[in-house]
Amino acid sequence: MLKQNLSFKLQQKLSPQQIQLMKLLQVPTIELEQRIKQEIEENPALEEGEDQDEEDDLDMDIATTEETDKEDAERDEFDLSDYYQDDETPDYKLSANNTGPDDEQREIPLAGGTTFQDAMRQQLSLRRSDERTVMLAENLIGNLDEDGYLRRDLDNIVNDLAFTQSVSCEKEELEKALSLLQSLDPAGVGGRDLRECLLLQVRRIPHSLDQRIAEEIIDKHFEAFSKKHYERILDKLEIDEDALRGAIELIVHLNPKPGNTMRGTDRAAQEIIPDFIVNEVEGQLELSLNGRNAPELRVSRAYREMISEYSKGKKDKEQRDALQFIKQKLDSAKWFIDAIKQRQNTLLVTMEAIMDYQKEFFLTGDETKMRPMILKDIAERVHLDISTISRVANSKYVQTNHGTFILKFFFSESLSTDSGEEVSTREVKKILNNAIDAENKQKPFTDDELTALLKEKGYNIARRTVAKYREQLGLPVARLRKVL
Numbered sequence: 001m002l003k004q005n006l007s008f009k010l011q012q013k014l015s016p017q018q019i020q021l022m023k024l025l026q027v028p029t030i031e032l033e034q035r036i037k038q039e040i041e042e043n044p045a046l047e048e049g050e051d052q053d054e055e056d057d058l059d060m061d062i063a064t065t066e067e068t069d070k071e072d073a074e075r076d077e078f079d080l081s082d083y084y085q086d087d088e089t090p091d092y093k094l095s096a097n098n099t100g101p102d103d104e105q106r107e108i109p110l111a112g113g114t115t116f117q118d119a120m121r122q123q124l125s126l127r128r129s130d131e132r133t134v135m136l137a138e139n140l141i142g143n144l145d146e147d148g149y150l151r152r153d154l155d156n157i158v159n160d161l162a163f164t165q166s167v168s169c170e171k172e173e174l175e176k177a178l179s180l181l182q183s184l185d186p187a188g189v190g191g192r193d194l195r196e197c198l199l200l201q202v203r204r205i206p207h208s209l210d211q212r213i214a215e216e217i218i219d220k221h222f223e224a225f226s227k228k229h230y231e232r233i234l235d236k237l238e239i240d241e242d243a244l245r246g247a248i249e250l251i252v253h254l255n256p257k258p259g260n261t262m263r264g265t266d267r268a269a270q271e272i273i274p275d276f277i278v279n280e281v282e283g284q285l286e287l288s289l290n291g292r293n294a295p296e297l298r299v300s301r302a303y304r305e306m307i308s309e310y311s312k313g314k315k316d317k318e319q320r321d322a323l324q325f326i327k328q329k330l331d332s333a334k335w336f337i338d339a340i341k342q343r344q345n346t347l348l349v350t351m352e353a354i355m356d357y358q359k360e361f362f363l364t365g366d367e368t369k370m371r372p373m374i375l376k377d378i379a380e381r382v383h384l385d386i387s388t389i390s391r392v393a394n395s396k397y398v399q400t401n402h403g404t405f406i407l408k409f410f411f412s413e414s415l416s417t418d419s420g421e422e423v424s425t426r427e428v429k430k431i432l433n434n435a436i437d438a439e440n441k442q443k444p445f446t447d448d449e450l451t452a453l454l455k456e457k458g459y460n461i462a463r464r465t466v467a468k469y470r471e472q473l474g475l476p477v478a479r480l481r482k483v484l
Contacts, residue, residue, distance in 0.1 A: 022391060025346060029273045044300065044303070045329035046300065046333040047300050116144075117144070124184065127183075132169075140174070140177055148188065148197075148257065149193070150181075154178070158174060188200045188258040195222045202214050210249070213237065216237065217237075221236060221237075227479070227480070273397070275289070276288070276289060278401075285355055303329065347396075349384075358373065365400070367427060367430040370427060373410060374413065375389045393411065412424045415459070428454065429469050429473060431459070433475070435453055436470075441483045444478040451466045
């Protein structure tokens, strides 16, 4: 039996304008410029420049046009060309020739970088070897990673050559080609792991006592060296600490990533453009938004005049279609301008709340003065959703008198001291980092000793938490921090 039920559902749907705003909130300053340029290219009704405050007139024209469309729907047809005016501007006024007869036409050459693989192939072409070995070595160059290592197994490369290039070869031939590759510059290229890479480099160093000891350490005692078991190395090699210290000094100056020496010359340097600027003036903080975040946009005057003209008189079907197109472009331009303005307002309100919350840090630059702060704290202050605050904090930077920081830097969890005071975890990390920097490198602090040190300062933290903070700071355990 068929039954009908009536049910009510509450759903939240975002309008296209809200979706556009959410997307604009996430982008940093550089991407915002590109987004605005893209919108200007796609929408001819949008242009750069100061707004002329003609939006009210524009709204009236659009409303009048919509009413007129209904009245003229069944009117006689008119030729759309009657409503266009020919361009009366001569062609010679649209071009300029400022070049004198004596001026030279100079071409500006563009720099082209050489890749790491290209440099290796150039060296390989100068080596005396048989064609087959050179061909296999070129294939091995293509298998090098960005650090200059050959991390693929030779057996797999043999199979690839057989199936993809129909080249049959033995593993011994590849090893011969690998030896040729490892003889190229920079030293260490073609190593299959860190040990082999360092060993290739140390063998090119002129012979000396330090070189001989360093080669033996890397070749036979690399695991003990990597774990800093210096006592075991001293016993095995039967040397004193001075000799070991000289060998270690030689090893630490080797390049663990030889591929980086020829890479990066053709890459553009990444530039951080701050979205906010906070200055201290006589003990007071002043916040300003980067000018690139506040571009001057306006609706095209030509499109304003066009819709004003179309709102008058009779219109045929083609003109109504053209009018509908103009209205869509004008609405899109207005929506985009409103979204940019709302973005600016949201950014300023959020940053003002962060600046007020972390005022002590902005005044002093001392990380120990930072208060614990989460997204919810700022969202409650500015009466916005947590997701909105998260979008604002994403990929945004602020320039202060103490450096440039990403907004996520100011957000941290809290923990309680013995006195019950809540402090930021960033403050604890700063104290932990300072303690490790000031420790005796011959007898570094263990995690238990660091835990006891923090407890003396009033921070009751478990040892595993101290280990977690130490790892987040990128600091190794005590044994690996030890030096001779």
